[in-house]
Each structure stands twice: as structure tokens, then as C-alpha cells.
Amino acid sequence: MAISRRDLLKTAAAAGVLGGLPGLARAQIDTPEKPSLTIAVGGQALIYYLPLSVAHLNGYFKDEGLDATIADFAGGSKALQAVVGGSADVVSGAFEHTINLQAKGQFYRCFALQGRAPMIVLGVSKKTMPDYKTPADLKGKKIGVTAPGSSTNMMASFFLAQHGLKPSDVAYIGVGAGAGAVTALRSGQIDAIANLDPVISTLVKEDALQIIADTRTLQDAHKIFGGNMPAGCLYASQAFIDANPNTTQALANAMVRADKWIQAATPDDIVKLVPKSYLLGDPDLYKLALKGNREALSPDGLVPEDGPQTALNALAEFVPHFDRTKIDISRVWTNQFAIKAGQKYPHG
Known part of the structure; x- marks a missing residue:
């Protein structure tokens, strides 16, 4: 008498030997x-x-x-x-x-x-900071980040710390990660921005942004952070x-x-x-x-x-x-x- 797959599974389950059916066991495990x-x-x-x-x-x-x-x-x-x-x-x-x-x-x-x-880039506004020369010029300025406490915030603060500035020396403003961030810099609501692409490339194309720190390549990231x-x-x-x-x-x-x-x-x-x-x-x-x-x-x-x-x-x-x-x-x-x-x- 032929035994159907359903009967085989019932018998195996009753006997507690599902582990002996590799395909079924794997399906259950995964x-x-x-x-x-x-x-x-x-x-x-x-x-x-x-x-x-x-x-x-x-x-x-x-x-x-x-x-x-x-x-x-x-x-x-x-x-x-x-x-x-x-x-x-x-x-x-x-x-x-x-x-x-x-x-x-x-x-x-x-x-x-x-x-x-x-992949985070920090740049200054050519509109509100046309005479930017060194990171010290950021003291007292508004820096747009995706959200306070985010990695964009950390990267900007880390860069500033390397140049003798404390997080409290600037004001961090949450601007999101899309068109709102572009608008914030265009309109002068912020003086600098730490953000990612395509936001950064959009602002660079408009000649609205001067990049001062860039982590889009492994080499540049290593320079800023000291490793991978x-x-x-x-x-x-x-x-x-x-x-x-x-x-x-x-x-x-x-x-x-x-x-x-x-x-x-x-x-x-x-x-x-x-x-x-x-x-x-x-x-x-x-x-x-x-x-x-x-x-x-x-x-x-x-x-x-x-x-x-x-x-x-x-x-x-x-x-x-x-x-x-x-x-x-x-x-x-x-x-x-x-x-x-x-x-x-x-x-x-």
C-alpha cells in the first residue's frame, strides 16, 4: 500500500522523529x-x-x-x-x-x-558665512543636523572637538534629512549643516555650501575618525x-x-x-x-x-x-x- 506524504508526516510527528526529515526540520527551524x-x-x-x-x-x-x-x-x-x-x-x-x-x-x-x-558631510553656508576660514568661525553659529543626538550631530561635534570647540559653543538645530534640510540652509535659518546625500550634493550643485569635513570615502573617514x-x-x-x-x-x-x-x-x-x-x-x-x-x-x-x-x-x-x-x-x-x-x- 502506498503511503502518502501526509501520512508519513503524521507518523513521524507521532513518533517524535521530525528531525529525521531534513527538509521539513529545516523549514521549521528557519x-x-x-x-x-x-x-x-x-x-x-x-x-x-x-x-x-x-x-x-x-x-x-x-x-x-x-x-x-x-x-x-x-x-x-x-x-x-x-x-x-x-x-x-x-x-x-x-x-x-x-x-x-x-x-x-x-x-x-x-x-x-x-x-x-x-557618509556625513559638514559644510558652511556661503550665504551666512561667506568669509569662513577656520572651524573657530563656527562658534556661536547654528548647525543643522538631521535630529539632535543623531550621528550627524555626533560627527559635527567630533569635528569641532578636534578643533578646540565644545558642543555648547554652537546651537544644533534639527532640520531632517530631505527637502526641509535644503530649504533651511538656502533660507539662512542655519549657518552650517551636517547631513548626507542627496541633501549635500544638492546644496553643492547650487553653490550654496562650502564643505569643511567629508566622510563619504574610506580615506576621508579614516582621517577624521582614525580608523574604520x-x-x-x-x-x-x-x-x-x-x-x-x-x-x-x-x-x-x-x-x-x-x-x-x-x-x-x-x-x-x-x-x-x-x-x-x-x-x-x-x-x-x-x-x-x-x-x-x-x-x-x-x-x-x-x-x-x-x-x-x-x-x-x-x-x-x-x-x-x-x-x-x-x-x-x-x-x-x-x-x-x-x-x-x-x-x-x-x-x-
Whole structure:
């Protein structure tokens, strides 16, 4: 008598031997524990977050069995607040937030990298500061950042500290990460800006901005931070990762696949994929910005070995009274999920 697959599964289940059916066992093991989840991000249209957009728009989250909702906020610090407050499960944000959280007794871990350099540019307005000569000229000025406490804020403060200025010597103004940021500088509401592309390239094209610090290439980022500086990444609480290892792996799979797709794609491919609103009305300028930032985008989702320490050093300079001796840097990152994702998608 022929035995159907259904009968075989019933018999196996009753005998407790599902482990003897590799395909079925693997399907059960790999199924995401939390298929519906929310990812918080601070300025999704920025090239900094392009891998997240690619993973979503290309359906990579769906391919991994996930129904991912993207919640977009004005800056990375706002996205962080969402996950800490419980309205989001995972953050697509700056790596250094994981360190700052641990300093406050909260344990979050990066598990898939999007950027291996910050891609943040600091520039001064040619309208309100036409005679700028040195960083000392910024004292008493208004600097626009995506949101106070975000990585743009940290980069600007770190640069100022290297030139003898304290964060209190300037006023930081949250201007977001899109057209509002461009308008803020154009209109003279701010004297300088720390932001990312396509915002920066738009202002440079208009000859409205003089760049004074740039982290869009590995070489420039190394000069400012002293080593590899991991940037955009997916991070979640350790409690979430422990409770949802399959979900975490599924997220990493989608992100690493997106990282690799970007490396192989042309600027035209990317412009066709992203929403028109990302382009700020100038597709050709967006393509140039893509070329200028490509090196800073992670090719494989892996955190460079020296990166976490570089981030810790930068944060210690940025946050007043920061005690780096209380930080266990090994607990803020892991490459185990990205490595496995790379094995699943060796070519994207």
C-alpha cells in the first residue's frame, strides 16, 4: 500500500522523529518567529539607508517570509526612541547608538551593516558665512543636523572637538534629512549643516555650501575618525535577537542581499528602483551622489574588526563624561548573521 506524504508526516510527528526529515526540520527551524515587524529608520531617502530601501523595494524581506513595515522618522535618534519605546522592533540606524545604549544599561546589537563609512558631510553656508576660514568661525553659529543626538550631530561635534570647540559653543538645530534640510540652509535659518546625500550634493550643485569635513570615502573617514567607522546598520535589542534568531537571520539575509545588489547595480538601475521623492527633483545629481558614496556602502554586511573600537573612541569624545571602561564592545555587534547570509546569497 502506498503511503502518502501526509501520512508519513503524521507518523513521524507521532513518533517524535521530525528531525529525521531534513527538509521539513529545516523549514521549521528557519521560519521567522515574528514575521510581521516594524523597522524604524531616520531619513529613509538618504543614500546612507539605501540598502534598507533596496531590500524593501526588491521584495527581499518578503522572500525571507517577513512582512516588514518601515517607519520613517526625522533622524536616527528618533528612530532609536521608537525601538526603545516599543513601537518598533528593529532600527536601521547608526552603529554608535548601540554603544551609547549600553552606557545607559540597555543592550542592543548590530547584526547587519549597511555602511562602512558615515557618509556625513559638514559644510558652511556661503550665504551666512561667506568669509569662513577656520572651524573657530563656527562658534556661536547654528548647525543643522538631521535630529539632535543623531550621528550627524555626533560627527559635527567630533569635528569641532578636534578643533578646540565644545558642543555648547554652537546651537544644533534639527532640520531632517530631505527637502526641509535644503530649504533651511538656502533660507539662512542655519549657518552650517551636517547631513548626507542627496541633501549635500544638492546644496553643492547650487553653490550654496562650502564643505569643511567629508566622510563619504574610506580615506576621508579614516582621517577624521582614525580608523574604520561602521555607519548605518540593522540593530535590535539583545532580548529581541535571543527570542527571534530566525527573524534576525531573515532580516540579515535581506540586507546582505541588498548590499550585494547595490554593488552590482548601475546608478540608472537604482534611480529606476527608488521613489521619485528620493531624487529631490534631480535624477542626474542623485546618480552622481550614488557614485560618490558607493565606496562607503557595505559590500557584504560585515562589520570591520576594528570598527567598533573606532566608534567607541568617537562616542567617548562626543558624549560628556562618557566612561568607556564600562563598555563591553563585544556585546554591541556580531557578524554571525551576515556571514550566514553571505553563504546563502554569495552573489546577491
